[in-house]
Amino acid sequence: MRVSNDESPRSVPVSDDLVRIALRAAETRGVAVGDVSMQAIAQDAGVSRSTLLRRLGGSRHALDEAVRAAGVDPEGQKPVRERAVEAGAALISGRGLSAVSLERVAVDAGCSVHSLYAVFGGRDEMLQAVFERYSPILDVEAVLASRSTDLRGTVRALYSLMAAALGREPRVLPAVYAELLARPEDDSARTLLLHFIPRMFASLKPWLTAEIEAGRIRDLPPLLLIQQMTSPLIMHILIRPATDQVPDMPSLPLDDVCDTFADAFLRAVALP
Incomplete structure (x- = not known):
């Protein structure tokens, strides 16, 4: 009863x-x-x-x-880290790296600056968390960790990851690239540059070196191979929103774009 x-x-x-x-x-x-x-x-x-x-x-129900x-769902509110990363990404996409401050992120994320320090440690660490979330670096590392011997399949998978990361909203990566090109000496841009470029290079270099040693691609400096592989697709995605507005210049499906650039790269570096 x-x-x-x-x-x-x-x-x-x-x-x-x-x-x-x-x-x-x-x-x-x-x-x-x-x-x-x-x-x-x-x-x-x-x-x-x-x-x-x-x-x-006797229970926490009343609390x-x-x-x-008070207007807060005790179970449904996203953690501070996730809200801050999303707020930081929106700021970078809309106003650039220079607009991102802990104070502004705290306002947009609905939290305190103190909580951001507690979660991230500082602004640079928060920017790194935003970039890691919205860049393809984690997925790239996972693809290369599989150590597949299917050269074209690997290149095609990397292109697909790059295209998805560059094209999705909020447009964090295009904003970061714009900042790097316009103000490479900026502290925020340099922080991301020094943190992620070596990390990406450390992932791609062993894979390319293994492909060279296996006789599947030409023996070229890894940095040049990386630039030759990534630059055409990056440039296409960065200017795509502008060219989409030009009359009589229809956009190609991204899958076709990735296939075209992957084949072009392999024609340039692959050995018989």
């Missing part, structure tokens, strides 16, 4: 201070409020867990309802 309870957890009053403490605890840890333990909230509130539960009527009443 079900036992009734005259005072449900919903009726327990929760102070605004405790709601703010719970929200701040979630921001600092970069998680949703519902994922912050009662022990952590109690610690931030300066009370014991048992005292906190007693104030809440979750109070957080929801």
Whole structure:
């Protein structure tokens, strides 16, 4: 038989201070409020867990309802890290790297600057997280880690990843390329350059070296091979939004573009 309870957890009053403490605890840890333990909230509130539960009527239900009443879904809000990465990407795409500050990202992500420092450590680290999310570097590393001997299949897969990353919204990669070309001495651009170019080179060089040693491609400097492989597709994707607006210049399907450039690269470097 079900036992009734005259005072449900919903009726327990929760102070605004405790709601703010719970929200701040979630921001600092970069998680949703519902994922912050009662022990952590109690610690931030300066009370014991048992005292906190007693104030809440024995469960966290009342706190979750109070957080929801404050306009925040305790379970559905994205973690601070994810919101900040998305906000940073939108800023880079719309206004360039120079527009990205922790203060502006905090406003757009609906969090505090302190929470961004807690999650990332600083602006440079946050930019690196944005670039890693919106660049193809992780997928490129995964493709090359498979060590396939299918040269054309590998080249074609890399082209597909590059085209997808360069063409999707928000247009982070085109904005970063524009910044690198216009202001290569800029601290933000240099941070990304020094962090990711060596990492990408470290992934592609062993693969190209192995293809050279296997006699499948010409023995050329790896840097030149990388530039010969990537430059035509990058240039096509970067100017594609502009050429799409030119009359009588229809866009080719991206799959056809990737096939064409992959075949052109292999004709230039592949050995019989």
